[in-house]
Amino acid sequence: MPSLDARGVASLLREYAQRTALRGGNPYRAKAYSRAADSLAALAVPLGVLVAEDRLTEIPGVADAIADIITKLHKTGSHPSLEKLRKEIPEGVLEMLAVPGLRPEKVLRLYKDLGIGSLSELEAAAKDDRIKKAKGLGAALQTKILQNLAIAKSGEGRLHLNRAAALLAHAKDSIRKARPELKRVTVAGDFRRGCELVGDLAIVAEAPGAAKAPNPSPADGLQIRLSDRKHFGATLLFATGSAAHIEQLQALAVEKGMQLESDGVHKGRTLVAGEEADIYRALSLPFIDPELREGRGEVELALKGKLPKLVTDEDLRGILHCHTDASDGTETLERMAKATRQRGYEYFGVADHSKSAHYAGGLSVEAIAQQHREADRLNKRFGKDFRILKGIESDILADGSLDYDDDVLESFDFVVASIHGRFKLDRKAQTQRLLRAVSNPHTTIIGHMTGRQLQRRPGYEIDIEKVLRACAKHDVAVEINAHPWRLDLDWRWHQAALEFGCTMSINPDAHSIPELDHMHWGVVMARKGGVPADRVLNAMTLPEVTRYLRQKRRSLARAA
Secondary structure, three states: OOOOOHHHHHHHHHHHHHHHHHHHOOOOHHHHHHHEEEEEHHOOOOOHHHHHOOHHHHOOOOHHHHHHHHHHHHHHHOOHEEEHHHHHHHOOHHHHHHHOOOOOHHHHHHHHHHHOOOHHHHHHHHHOOOOOOOOHHHHHHHHHHHHHHHHHHOOOOEEEEHHHHHHHHHHHHHHHHHOOOEEEEEEHHHOOOOOOOOOEEEEEEHHHHHOOOOOOOOEOOEEEEOOOOOHHHHHHHHHOOOOHHHHHHHHHHOOOOOEEEEEEEOOEEEEEOOOOHHHHHOOOOOOOHHHOOOOOOOHHHHHHHOOOOEHHHHHHOOEEEEOOOOOOOOOOHHHHHHHHOOOOOEEEEEEEOOOOOHHHHHOOOOHHHHHHHHHHHHHHHOOOOEEEEEEEEEEEOOOOOEOOOHHHHHOOOOOEEEEOOOOOHHHHHHHHHHHHHHHHHOOEOOOOOOOOOOOEEEEOOOOOOHHHHHHHHHHEEEEEEEOOOOOOOHHHHHHHHHHHOOOEEEEOEOOOOOOHHHHHHHHHHHHHHHOHHHHHHHHHHHHHHHHHHHHHHHHHHHOO
């Protein structure tokens, strides 16, 4: 049989990962196969070339053992171990692994005890109350399945931003090495638009004579579009999307007696504009940042000259909401602060977990006092140009109160109030819980407001608009949690928050030094939500944020 390409091998490797997970044993082995399959999906060089040149280990996540499996799959279309695993479990059972929270051992129970052999059968069984009656499964699992089936369907084949970034970076590097004649190798697709989950891995490159040559067929998940210099911008525009945005531009072009086609703007037979910025200019529009191109009113705003000047990474002056080894972080306060300073920031806001978060080593009152003494010692050493701000991520308890007495809360420079449990309260109760926390005068920031985890769990039910209005009323900042698994508050609510008068706070929720760099993903989400720098709390300079927090504390003291 002919050898399999990267797309075929990636598909088999994902199957291998799923069947390995169902077999049990070392869970990291299945994850390693899955990550290697993702890397194959973004391969920019023909797989056969890498196999022939013994270069498979250049692929991210592919070591010698997985390279051997890939080689076998590529050459024969199968693998003895895979064929053995296929005899154990029907193919349809693998679909159920896509449901967040449904672990492999539970999938096996569903199959062996209830005879459920596919995602559709799982949905039917849950709706018929068959799962909650089964011993060892129960009502809680059935509820979780019903909640998360939509996530399994909507998130299929999509990657978190940080993972997509790594794959696209490797793809660009591979393209440059394999095709040195290509210029302007540029990422496009929904990654360029800053979508929170990425399914459209796309790259545009300038190539001599590309206008006359067909583009290469896309690998699984990766599209490489080639263009000549004259039409590069138009190719990039169409490869970036969204479809709704392009349609609106095309309608505007027609109104102006022109045509927007995949190679640029035409007036009659004349090409008026082929570069991206020139295309917008030809349509009497300012350049619209890629993150805004969703067909959600950005063209109308551009026509009125009301596009926001979006926040950038460089606008942020400090970091808030980070954890240390005092709770569930991996590094000391000193190391986290120094790493923050090395990244050019002016302040580091420590916000370890509060005492109710036993699972995360929440801080006792004594531990808080010890951390504050350490912060004071380090601040004397840092001098005036950098400062540790003393904060806490205080659990919002079920009744909406915060997880310390007022005298303890008064000792902090800022308080991030967050929900970490009791997610199943009904919409009214959960909303009231948040409203009480927002109205607490000690609250500075509401952390990850909806509690969602992308492709893991939906957010809890709340009246977001009511909570945002309360945040504006009580001068409580709304967090844009920059962890790529959260990205909460959802960017679709950012404009409403701004219109109500809210301030945003872009926070990494970092538990280690590398996670400090999650800040970038928070900026991407803020840009997608149309947030300008002057509405971001941590775009304030150190003197400004210090003065702001001091004024809040004075207001609190006066109210008391």
